[in-house]
Amino acid sequence: MRTRPSYRDISLYSPPAVPCRVDLSDNTNLFGVPPAAERALREAASSLITRYPISYAPDLKQALSQYTGFEPSWLTTGCGSDDLIDCALRAFLEPGERIAVPDPSFSMMSYFARVNGLQFSPVPLRQDWDIDVEAMLATGARLLYVCSPNNPTSTVASRAALERLVDAAPGIVLLDEAYTEFSRGSNVDLVRSRPNVLVTRTLSKAFGLAGMRVGYAIGRPELVAEVEKARGPYKHNGVAERMAIAALTEDLPWVKAHAGEVQALRQRLVEALEAMGLKPLPTEANFVFVPFPGAIQVAARMREQGVNIRAFQGLTGVGEALRIGCGPWPMMEAALGALREAWR
Ligand SMILES: *Cc1c(COP(=O)(O)O)cnc(C)c1O
Numbered sequence: 038m039r040t041r042p043s044y045r046d047i048s049l050y051s052p053p054a055v056p057c058r059v060d061l062s063d064n065t066n067l068f069g070v071p072p073a074a075e076r077a078l079r080e081a082a083s084s085l086i087t088r089y090p091i092s093y094a095p096d097l098k099q100a101l102s103q104y105t106g107f108e109p110s111w112l113t114t115g116c117g118s119d120d121l122i123d124c125a126l127r128a129f130l131e132p133g134e135r136i137a138v139p140d141p142s143f144s145m146m147s148y149f150a151r152v153n154g155l156q157f158s159p160v161p162l163r164q165d166w167d168i169d170v171e172a173m174l175a176t177g178a179r180l181l182y183v184c185s186p187n188n189p190t191s192t193v194a195s196r197a198a199l200e201r202l203v204d205a206a207p208g209i210v211l212l213d214e215a216y217t218e219f220s221r222g223s224n225v226d227l228v229r230s231r232p233n234v235l236v237t238r239t240l241s242k243a244f245g246l247a248g249m250r251v252g253y254a255i256g257r258p259e260l261v262a263e264v265e266k267a268r269g270p271y272k273h274n275g276v277a278e279r280m281a282i283a284a285l286t287e288d289l290p291w292v293k294a295h296a297g298e299v300q301a302l303r304q305r306l307v308e309a310l311e312a313m314g315l316k317p318l319p320t321e322a323n324f325v326f327v328p329f330p331g332a333i334q335v336a337a338r339m340r341e342q343g344v345n346i347r348a349f350q351g352l353t354g355v356g357e358a359l360r361i362g363c364g365p366w367p368m369m370e371a372a373l374g375a376l377r378e379a380w381r
Pocket residue numbers: 064116117118119120143184188213215238239240241242247250251252
């Protein structure tokens with residue numbers, strides 16, 4: 038059977054899924070489902086299931102408009118922000134064109150580049166973990182991706198570097214703000230002041246709805262319109278849409294309170310790790326990133342004790358590292374206990 042030749046060597050994204058007592062491996066919200074979203078699920082009308090949702094999700098855009106302060110024409114939604122990243126690559130680049138991505142950063146980017154037939158240029162982060170603007174521009178890439186706060190390093194791109202990148206970019210800068218609610222500030226204002234910025238965000242992290250698959254993008258109407266061409270009319274289901282609207286309009290106090298709690302928890306976690314002699318990076322996300330040789334083996338031993346965290350190896354400029362998601366303190370204690378045990 039003839040299939041697309043460039044697809045032959047693409048492997049699927051499959052992080053190790055081990056059933057574990059405490060799972061801190063995927064940066065999702067560990068405080069449960071936001072209450073109004075849960076109510077929306079219970080009360081979902083059967084027509085939300087039997088009928089198609091309204092194409093291009095106008096009600097969800099309205100709720101997002103209230104939350105973000107951007108008019109609905111500046112917003113598009115998708116099946117998680119993964120979907121929007123994928124659609125943006127397809128909308129803005131022809132196959133064969135190049136995308137530049139800081140390294141290390143969101144591991145899905147090389148996959149999205151390949152499935153869209155793009156050239157992929159990883160660009161090492163600087164030693165201070167900021168993006169290397171000149172090196173990114175030197176790739177000649179037509180689309181530049183920046184994740185801030187960055188997964189997996191938990192660090193942010195500096196405002197000055199971002200502005201220089203956006204102003205000198207030959208095309209779109211795709212700014213991934215999946216963790217913005219946990220950070221000191223967003224750079225979404227660049228969307229208004231510059232013509233070439235698209236920001237993606239998600240309800241999978243601070244909003245606790247990862248399983249419902251709702252993400253959104255913010256950009257000038259001309260850019261958003263192109264992304265919508267690439268994504269098609271029905272990208273999330275009607276029930277997920279209702280839950281997202283409920284979360285955005287009624288659960289903001291819940292979301293803010295837990296994001297604030299995460300900021301305090303991650304500080305406690307950082308201090309506990311430092312007390313063990315480890316050197317976690319400064320974090321503005323809902324996880325802590327700890328580079329050290331032997332991290333892979335430590336993670337395997339932690340897993341034997343029922344604690345799942347994400348381990349990386351061979352990361353550019355880092356080597357091995359652990360990424361620990363932040364949740365209620367008893368979970369952090371379980372992780373620290375398993376880590377101490379595994380490290381001995
Ligand atoms: C989790 C995450 C996302 C969000 O993915 P969804 O598809 O919205 O669930 C996007 N970017 C980064 C860097 C992430 O870590």
